[in-house]
Amino acid sequence: MPKIDRNRWVHIFQDKFYWKKLIEKAFSKAGIEVNKVENTYPGTHAVFRVNEKYIIKIFWDEFEDDYYVEDEILNYQKRVKKYFSGIIDDFKILIIDYIDGIPVRELYNKGYELNERIIFDLASFVKEYHSIDFSKLTTVSVKKWKKYFDLKRKYLLEKGFNYPIFSDKLKRQLKSRFENLSCEKYHNFKLVHADLTDDHILIEDDRFKGVIDFADSKVAPVEYEWVVLYLSGLNMNIDYFKKFLVFYGTEFKIEVLESIVDFIFLHQFGDDIIKILFKEEFICDLDEMKKKFLTGGKEQDEA
Secondary structure (H helix, E strand, O other): OOOOOHHHHHHHOOOOOOOHHHHHHHHHHOOOOOOOEEEOOOOOOEEEEEOOOEEEEEOOHHHOHHHHHHHHHOOOOOOOOEEEEEEEOOEEEEEEEOOOOEEHHHHHOOOOOOOHHHHHHHHHHHHHHHOOOHHHOOOOOHHHHHHHHHHHHHHHHHHHOOOOOEOHHHHHHHHHHHHOOOHHHOOOEEEEOOOOOOOOEEEEOOEEEEEOOOOOOEEEEOHHHHHHHHHHHOOOOHHHHHHHHHHHOOOOOHHHHHHHHHHHHHOOOHHHHHHHHHOOOOEOOHHHHHHHHHHOOOOOOOO
16 A cells, blocks of 8 residues: 555544544454444544544554554553554554543643642653663664764754744854764663653543553653653643652752753754744743743743
8 A cells, every 4th residue: 555645644534434444343353343433632643532442543654663662662561451453454553442531731721730649640650661671672772762863963953953033142052052962961761751742641530540642652861751741741830840850759950951951952843842832932042942941931930
């Protein structure tokens, strides 16, 4: 089957009627009868809730590596059961548990505040995930991280800081910063989720329910995890982040802030992060940039 281009995929990826026969075929492999198919939040792949207790994920071939990463990692984490993985009609498919809960984004939009128990349970989940022995994995590795780092750093130095909202001074500061940045600076490697956004953290009845979507996981310095977690999953709330780090087993230091500067740009979703974080606001220099993402635009005490 030829690759599905973006325009075609956008048209079909949420169409449960288009995928009905494939969904039934996949669930028959797992010995499960399909009674009800529902849409979920739109993402990259075609994802549906089935019988109110399962998730089927049909992977877009444009990002087929996502399938291999998530399929392997699901074998090593405890909270989500996998019922089927394989290729049917040239589509890579996973069937896993459905985790009931509301993406915390919806709650933030209503002014919801996280309680300490939620932050504690989230930190416990992340620490458990980070403790997985990644030496057993084949789809992600330290070697792949180092290759990624070299390519990303090269891209950044060639054209990665050319945002119209950045002053010439800031662009020079960032270029100097990354010219002197070595891959060895960050060496506390973990298996990281890498996409702990407010869409992937689920809450229900003031309790943490779980985390979804492991396809972007990678072996990386632990600091890679903090960028999206802080800026999105924790709603860029520095108090949440400090509590999280304590519950995780560390503490907030100025070095953490410095690492966030680096990993905003090193992150695979760096361009999107910059656009969301700064919008159209002009940033004059590195100090202003740090203050912006540290405070969320609010005046707070010095960390």
